[in-house]
Amino acid sequence: MDGNGRxxxxxxxxxxxxxxxxxESVRDVVxxxxxxxxxxxxxxxxxxxxxxxxxxxxxxxxxxxxxYLRDETxxxxxxNVRLEAIGCLQDxxxxxxxxxxxxxxxxxxxxxMVLVLALSYGSRREITDAAREVARLAKEGKISISDVNExxxxxxxxxxxxxxxxxxxxxxxxxxxxxxLLWQISYAELVVAPAMWPDFRKDQFLRAIDEYGxxxxxxxxx
Ligand code: FPP
Numbered sequence: 001m002d003g004n005g006r007x008x009x010x011x012x013x014x015x016x017x018x019x020x021x022x023x024e025s026v027r028d029v030v031x032x033x034x035x036x037x038x039x040x041x042x043x044x045x046x047x048x049x050x051x052x053x054x055x056x057x058x059x060x061x062x063x064x065x066x067x068y069l070r071d072e073t074x075x076x077x078x079x080n081v082r083l084e085a086i087g088c089l090q091d092x093x094x095x096x097x098x099x100x101x102x103x104x105x106x107x108x109x110x111x112x113m114v115l116v117l118a119l120s121y122g123s124r125r126e127i128t129d130a131a132r133e134v135a136r137l138a139k140e141g142k143i144s145i146s147d148v149n150e151x152x153x154x155x156x157x158x159x160x161x162x163x164x165x166x167x168x169x170x171x172x173x174x175x176x177x178x179x180x181l182l183w184q185i186s187y188a189e190l191v192v193a194p195a196m197w198p199d200f201r202k203d204q205f206l207r208a209i210d211e212y213g214x215x216x217x218x219x220x221x222x
Contacts, residue, residue, distance in 0.1 A: 001025070001043060003172030003196030016060045021198035023068055028201045030072075034079050034113045036209065040162050041115050044180050048088065048122030062093050065119070069099045073106050080112030086158035087121030116162065123182040130156035159184055167212045169205075171197045189215045 001022055008018030026043065033041045046061060053061075069083075076083055083103045092100070100119075133156045137143045143152070154160065165181065168188045175192055177185070191208045193200060 001045065001197040001200075002170060002174050003200075004198055006172065007196035007198040015057060016064075018196075018198055019061055019064055023064055025197055025200050026068065027072070029205050030076075030081070030115055031079070032202045032205050034081055036206075038113055040165070041113060042086075042118055042162075042165065042181070043115070044118045044121065044178075046087075046119045046121070047179060048120055048125055049179065051091070051120070062096050065117075066096050066099045069096075069103045073103045076103070076115065077107050077110065080110045081107060082110040082112070082114045083107045083117070084114060085117045085119050086126075087119040088125065089119060091120045114162065116159075118180070121158075121180075123179045126158050127153075127183055129158075154183070157183060164188065166217075167191060167208070169193060169208045171195055171200045187217070187219050189217065 004018030004022040005015045006018070007021065008015050011017075026045075030041065045065065050061070051058060073083075083100075085100055085104070089097060089100065096119075100117075130153055134143070134148060134152060138145060138148070159181070164184045164186070165188045167190075168177075168181075168185050169191045170176070171193045173192060173194045189212050191211050193204055193208055195204050
């Protein structure tokens, strides 16, 4: 969800105003995704690297996140959305962790779209954690070296319960992956949208889906 800061700067506003408008885009995109039948939507809301931002920006983002979860729980539930989160959740402030737990619990039985928030998330860390766990199982003799295969690794990622993404959308014209789901996007289609995230609403989202629909996916075949 890139471009909040630049969106604000272009308007002479503080960066946090861009994040605040970005929350409106989150609402719009989540609602639209649910309506068109998306099964899983993962939002990269806060990366492991984002902790290095100025303290006041991190604090403001955490407050926005907590408020979003608190304000949206009922609507998510009414729309049959199940909220989940991936990342180093133990690094989040206690208030955010508590609210996350509440929203997860309130929506746990829903069987519509799964909305996954990537929070304090870093893909290399995720893969490293999986490698460490697999090494531990081997050391304890619970698996042998020949048991280590792609399925075993995938089953130790934070995303073990979700399918790999079909489509990765990056906003603000940036052509980087930025440590996001590196393993899982092996065969995802990439769509780079020019709009800054605060301007990325229903229309832009549907355009990206449309573009995805035109792609021919071969998964390495012919
Ligand atoms: C990237 O833009 C955006 C973020 C680091 C934060 C995204 C957070 C939100 C949209 C709000 C909270 C999230 C939810 C799910 C309610 P940037 O700040 O890097 O922008 P720039 O590249 O223009 O500087």
